[in-house]
Amino acid sequence: MTFNWKNLILATALLTMASAGAVQAQQPATPAAPPPYFVGNPLGLPINPAPDGKFAPISTNVKVYGAIYSAESCSYDPVRGVIVVPNRGVGQNVQTNNAWISFINHDGSVHTARWVGIQTPGAQRASTPPLVLNEPLGSDIVNGILYLADRDGGTAPGDPSVSVVRTFNMASGLPGKEFRVEKSTGFNDLAIDKAGNIYGTVTAMGDGAQVWKITPDGAASIFFQNLPLVAPNGVAIDPQGNIVVVNIGNPDVITFSPDGKVLKTEKAVQGGNDGLVIMADGTKYVSSVQNGGVSRIRPGQAAELIAQNIPNAASMCYDSGANQLVIPMNANNGLAFIPLK
16 A cells, blocks of 8 residues: 555645644733824814824815704804714614714804714714713803703604613713713703803603703702693703793793792793893793794893794704804704894
8 A cells, every 4th residue: 555645745735734724723812092082173184093193184264164963052162163963863873873973163154073973873972981872962161061852762653762861071082970860861952050060951742741850960850840831942051040941832931040940931922932132131032843934032132033934943052153053054054144233
């Protein structure tokens, strides 16, 4: 019988490789370092932050308008001097974790198309710390923290929605504390007082018409419910620290004391209201998402219309850097600007 040395060599090689693989499989794998958390660049190149920090801004003779999609609210960042707009993206029943935040200049041009939310929904948002931003509605910036009335759930008919107030550090974009309110299906707008208490509205009728209070340590309770709340929407804190709420169901603008007592009720020119801005002198501006007008209510005076026929005039903000009101227009995917005199 002839001995096949080639077969022996081949078998020996295969056995050696298998043994090496078995030894290698027994070695514990070195865990990969978590990817860094980053936020989007202003308009220019590269679009995503470069490892070496290099960035070239877009030419000064180029103006870009847009970056707004299904926005319900805005806030003003006095540090950067930009309008901060949360975009809701597609609904939870289409894709979760699809929202992002844009920075807009005073003239409506784009400063940063996607600041938080540049990460593609999916694995990229599981970076460290993970980014979760589903369908943000109301927003407010207080002491360098962006507060957003977001929600979890609602992905299908059998999946209940749950209110979650999410926060982000305006300096770094890093996600911060979350305030989850299991007994609420979703806040429409929110406002934060000097003590750090969060007030969130639930736009409904009857006992479902509610304003919730969340303390800085996360304790949540119903601050007020039912009449005179009639589908409450916009909420803000006045210069005296009172809580002011506007209704969609009627033109009422209701001022509550911090202990939940009704102090006064004013009337906007129109009903169907959404947005509320309160100036340092107590003047209130109210936007009607249903009727398109903006009411101005000076202290002790009747309301007057200063703008009309704005489609879907949602929860507006005050741009103090340009002395103007800025109003997201919901499904119109734009912002309306009203200079104040």
